[in-house]
Amino acid sequence: MSVLFIVLPLAIVIVGAAVWAFVWGVRHGQFDDLDTPATRVALEDDDYAAPHAPAPAERTRP
Amino acid sequence: MLAEHAAQSTPFCCTGCQAAYEVIRGCGLERYYALRDQAQAANSTGGSTLRATDRRFDEYDDETFQALYARPASADTHLRRIELLLQGVHCSACVWLLEKLPQVVKGVVEARLEVGRAVITVTWDPHVVPLSTIARALDTLGYTPHPARGTRARDIRRKDDRVMLARLGIAGAIAANVMLIFLALYAGAFETMEASHVQLFRWVSMALSVIAMFGPGWMFVRGALAALRARALSLDVPISLGLLAGTVWGVVNTIRGEGDIYFDSISVLIFFLLVGRFIQQRQQRAAADSVELLFSLTPSVASRVGEDGIREVPVEALRVSDVVVVLAGASVPVDGVVLVGSSSVDRSLLTGETKPVAVRVGDHVEAGTINLGGLLRVRVEATGESTRVGKLMRLVEEGSRTKPPFIQWTDQLAIHFIVAMLVLGLATIALWWLALPHDGGLSRGLTNAIALLVVTCPCGLGLATPLVMTMAMGRSARLGILAKNAAAIEALGTRTTHRTLLVDKTGTLTEGTPSVTSWTLADDCAFTLTDVQRLAAALEAGSQHHVAKAIARVAPHSEPSDLPTASDVREVLGAGREGTIQGHHIRIGTRAFALASAANSIAATSNPLTRAENEILARGESPVFLSINHRPVALLSIGDRIRADAPQVLANLRARGWHIRIASGDAPQVVQHVGAALGIPANDCLGGLAPEAKLALVRASREHATTVMLGDGVNDAPALAAASVGIAVQGGAEASLAATDIYLTRPGLAGVLTLLDGAERTMRAIRWCVIASIAYNIVAAALSITGIINPLLAAIIMPMASLTVLLLALRMPTFAAPRVRPAAARSASIEPIPTALPEPTP
Structure with missing residues (x-):
């Protein structure tokens, strides 16, 4: 009897889980755009906490 | 504000x-x-x-x-x-x-x-x-x-992309794990390994490989079946035959519990083949996207005159003989005839001509041109795809299609390679059997043939080439050169005897926007040049006219607030602008406008202005007069300045053996003048070319030479698409970017030189990989046929050799920023890049 008979199937199960996670990500569009999120993570910061600018929508009206 | x-x-x-x-x-x-x-x-x-x-x-x-x-x-x-x-x-x-x-x-x-x-x-x-x-x-x-537009088509393609990526992930995971299992099997073969463990490894690797074969790998079988049904042979046929044969053989041997299995090769092969397909699919994607982009950029809206007044409607809703209103500054949405109004129209999008063209009632205007002057009412004659712009877009599409596809000789080589190896394998069995008919020759022949098939690998050919290309394209992007396809790099990196560079003038060799190219002061001028420039800038500040903007830009001021303010400013359409600054009455504009009350004095004096005016006109530029208190003071020349780095870049290209020609839609005399300034012979300066003529020029040139088109405008787009390689410069129209293979994201032309160097190095790197791979395979094949390499050793050598080739591919120098000595850093952007490069070490 060897530990291999437990470890190998276990490894396959873990790989299966990783593959499932990857395929889930692909199906949900996580890999559709690889450029933007890379910059997004660097740019989004404290600004969302900042109060909204005073009636900025008015500026865009002619 | x-x-x-x-x-x-x-x-x-x-x-x-x-x-x-x-x-x-x-x-x-x-x-x-x-x-x-x-x-x-x-x-x-x-x-x-x-x-x-x-x-x-x-x-x-x-x-x-x-x-x-x-x-x-x-x-x-x-x-x-x-x-x-x-x-x-x-x-x-x-x-x-x-x-x-x-x-x-x-x-x-x-x-x-x-x-x-x-x-x-x-x-x-x-x-x-x-x-x-x-x-x-x-x-x-x-x-x-x-x-x-075309979002639905893109949704479908996105789905395809996702399916492909999921396949890649599954195949990759399986390939990696089967490789690990086989590592254990190979390592265990030297020592005694418990039979139960060996069986476990064999069964697990079989299970995984069968999943890979009938999951991600099944697309090859489907492709092969489709090809056979169409009574054709595609690359999928030998691939799926090999994969299926290997899988069946392995399954049989696993169930029998003895004999060789090749699940490692099968699963890795499936993964690599999928990687190749994925890269190919992405390249085709880029081409399809470009045409869509073109249609998205044609004007999408028009102000239609109806019974209920003027309403903005989508261009799709317009019918022939509807009447639309085109406001000043707006782009004309349709091809049509002017019914009411007169104006000047910027047709540079279509023709590359920098000077606006006057239009009157009865004249034709085209979609995509910009109405610079007054309000126009236009009767619709053509919309959408039947407009001149729409037809240009179709030409672009055709141009892209007639491009030679990414030359797939490495693919071809890989097929020949596989066939050759199968033949060699059979020959090995036959030879050993014939040589030793009774001494176990058949089994030795079989063993050696298997070693041969295992050890030889077209990896270096099939994988290294696209890998080097992809790496090169990634590195070039960091240098501000966006290459959309590998064929362009290949064409640029291959030295041929006849290489022609067709260059557009407006916006490519020149800056594309009017600027002041010279100032001439009158003899009796009481002001310094700086004073005159400041007064001119002060008067023109705030004007929307493109000439006025050029003049306003030129003044050597640090803060706009430093400038004096002009009062009583009045702009006369098509003539000029006048106003009062610090008590001086100033006029800037045409000769008739600026010198209205001073015409006699300029004629009477032996003024340098008159001479300068003739020179300016001869150059094809526009003279603009400036008068202060009704006295002629200065003469400005408004023209399209040649880019600062253009002379050096062109000289460098000529030194490399490129034949340089200018192809412009602008007036021939202007083109001649620019060509003369850049040292291009007069018969290579072609002016007055319509987009269709540029396209014809490119096609004719491609008959006998590698033809690179360098341009920026929509009027260049068909030519850019049809050229061997189309390169768009920074600031180019979005439509021309779509039509090109390569886009320079940094201003100036220096990127062209970086691009050429990088492309040549990339092709050299690819040649090295191919040579290395072929050399390896020849040696390995010889050793395995003679029986020096046994199948086990072969299975260990093969992945290592593949890895070496891949590492080699990754380490090859391709695109690199030009090395600049610190002292020369200031002029770095226009310094010629050294052509002698260190040989890559294999």
């Missing part, structure tokens, strides 16, 4: 940025500038084609429009969602700015930008804000929106 801020910070690359700057400050989002890519900003001074269009975008609220392009955000809300294609998305800071749209416009729920495609997906609440307001906000920020 915020112009005073403008002078304190970096200069603006375009009016769009300036407009954006104002809005950004107004919204309290100054941090944009802290985040912006500084190097890029510092580089891109000077003119650009981008600007806020001041359009109203009323058609965006139209029901037809919304039905065409927008859709509900989800089933259970009233929120709506639309994809808009934005002009002018270049850097990562755009993401930050555009995704703050919900802060800027109330009613926008979410805005997500995809930088690669320059498409923003906006979700908004139609009860709170109309779509036209959102569009105007984007426009004010400097990103002119266009409805993204």
Whole structure:
């Protein structure tokens, strides 16, 4: 009897889980755009906490 | 209103940025500038084609429009969602700015930008804000929106992409794990390994490989079946035959519990083949996207004159003989005939001609041209694809199609390789059997043939080549050279005897925007040049006319607020501008306007102005007079300046053996003048060429030479698409970018040299990989046929050899920034790049 008979199937199960996670990500569009999120993570910061600018929508009206 | 801020910070690359700057400050989002890519900003001074269009975008609220392009955000809300294609998305800071749209416009729920495609997906609440307001906000920020057409086709393709990626993931995971299992099997073969363990490994690897074969690998079988049904042979046929045979053989041997299995080769092969397919699919994707982009950029809106007044409608709703109104500054949405009004029209989009053309009642105007002067009423003669622009787009599409496909000789080589190895394998068995008919020759022959098939591998051919290409394209992008396909790099990197470079003039060799090229002062002028320039700039400040803007830019001032203010300013359309500054009455404009009351004095004096005027006219530039208190004081020449680095770049290219010709839509005499300044013989300076003529020129040239087209405008687009390689320069029209293979994102022409060097090195790297791979295979094949390498050793050598070739491919120098000595750093951008390069060490 060897530990291999437990470890190998276990490894396959873990790989299966990783593959499932990857395929889930692909199906949900996580890999559709690889450029933007890379910059997004660097740019989004404290600004969302900042109060909204005073009636900025008015500026865009002619 | 915020112009005073403008002078304190970096200069603006375009009016769009300036407009954006104002809005950004107004919204309290100054941090944009802290985040912006500084190097890029510092580089891109000077003119650009981008600007806020001041359009109203009323058609965006139209029901037809919304039905065409927008859709509900989800089933259970009233929120709506639309994809808009934005002009002018270049850097990562755009993401930050555009995704703050919900802060800027109330009613926008979410805005997500995809930088690669320059498409923003906006979700908004139609009860709170109309779509036209959102569009105007984007426009004010400097990103002119266009409805993204063909979204449905793209959705389908995106699905394909996802399926392919999922396949890759599964095949990759299986390949890696089967390799691990086989590592254990090979390692265990030297020592005694428990039979039960061996069986376990064999069964597990079989299970995994069968999943890989009938999951991700099944697409090859499907492709082969489709080809056979069409009574054709494709690459899929030998691939799937090999894969299936290997799998069946392995399954049989696993069940029998003895004999060789090749699941490692099969699973890895499936993965590598899928990688190749994935890269290929992406390249075809880029080509398809480009044509879509073109159609998205043709004008999408028109103001139609109907019984109920003037309404903005989508161009799709227009019919022939409808009447549309074209406002000053707007682009003409259709081809048609002017019914009412007169104006001047900028046709540079179609012809490359820099000077506006006057149009009157009865004249033809074309879609895509810009109405510079007064209001026009135009009777529609053609819309959409049947307009001249639409036909140009079709030419672009055709040009892209007639391009030679990515020369797949390495693919071809790989097929021949596999066939050759199968034949060699059979020959090995036959030879050993014949040589030793009774001494176990058959079994030795079989063993050696198996070793041969295992040890030889077309990896270096099949994988290294696309890998080197992909790496090169990635590195070149970091140097500001965006290459859209590998064929372009291949064509540029291959030295041929006849290489022709066709260069557009306007916007490519020249800066593309009018600027003041010379100042001439009158003999008796009481002012210094600086004073005159300041007065001129003060008078022209605030004018929207392109000549006035050029004059306003030239004054050597640090702060606009330093300039004196002009009063009683009056602009006369088509003549000039007058006003009073510090008590002086100043006029700038045409000879007739500026010298209206001084015409006699200029004729009487032996003034340098008269001489200068003749020279300016001979150069094909426009003279502009300046008078102070009715005395002629100065003469400006308005022209299109030659880019600073153009002479050096062209000289360097000529030294490399390129035949350089100018192909321009501008007047022949202007082209001749520019050509003379750049040392190009007169018979290679071709002017007055319509886009169709440029296309014909490129096609004729390609008959006998590698033809590279360098251009920027929509009028170059067909030629760019049809050339062996089309290169667009920075600031080019979006439509021409779509048609090109390579786009330079940094201003100037120096990128062309970097590109050529990089392409040559890339091709050299590929040749090395192929040579290394062939050499390895020949040696390995010889050793295994003679029986020096047994199958086990072969299975260990093969992946190591493949890895070596791949590492070699990755380490090869391809694109690199030109090395610049610190002392020469200032002129770095225009320094010729050394052509002698270190040989890559294999």
